[in-house]
Amino acid sequence: MKLERIKIRPITINDFEKVLTWSKDDVFCSANGWEKNRNPEELYKWWLRCVNNKAKDFIRMGIALNESLIGYADLACMNDHTAELGIAIGESGLWGKGIGCDAARCMMEYGTKKFGITTFMAETNKANVRSRKMLEKLGFHEISRIGSEEYIGMNRQLIQYQLN
Numbered sequence: 001m002k003l004e005r006i007k008i009r010p011i012t013i014n015d016f017e018k019v020l021t022w023s024k025d026d027v028f029c030s031a032n033g034w035e036k037n038r039n040p041e042e043l044y045k046w047w048l049r050c051v052n053n054k055a056k057d058f059i060r061m062g063i064a065l066n067e068s069l070i071g072y073a074d075l076a077c078m079n080d081h082t083a084e085l086g087i088a089i090g091e092s093g094l095w096g097k098g099i100g101c102d103a104a105r106c107m108m109e110y111g112t113k114k115f116g117i118t119t120f121m122a123e124t125n126k127a128n129v130r131s132r133k134m135l136e137k138l139g140f141h142e143i144s145r146i147g148s149e150e151y152i153g154m155n156r157q158l159i160q161y162q163l164n
Contacts, residue, residue: 006065006099057077063103063106071103073087122161123161124161125149
């Protein structure tokens with residue numbers, strides 16, 4: 001995938017149909033800690049809160065491939081030129097194609113330009129090999145292994161990363 005085809009953009013309520021589709025993908029839900037068979041009305045209210053987010057330390061942007069929304073990227077816990085990066089590709093059929101890496105680069109560039117972020121943190125599950133490889137490819141370094149979380153039905157070690 002070429003970086004030019006991947007863009008980040010503000011999320012909108014009109015993106016809800018895509019989000020609803022993701023919520024019906026058991027692989028996506030299991031990998032991202034989403035409840036399976038989520039009530040569409042409750043999901044809509046959650047997405048509306050995401051779209052209307054007013055938090056000063058959190059931003060969610062849409063990931064678009066050829067203008068079609070395929071996921072979202074977050075900068076969380078933004079404080080003192082540091083933020084935690086999160087990437088979720090909603091269409092599991094697109095996993096493993098370098099899209100997450102390109103989206104992460106776009107989001108980090110956005111965070112650096114718009115918010116002056118110079119240090120990025122990230123966390124992933126030890127079992128999430130694709131995410132770990134993506135972070136390492138981007139230049140992140142493992143800094144700790146604290147905590148555990150369910151990933152694809154199993155409770156596994158969390159790994160924390162940093163990029164300056």
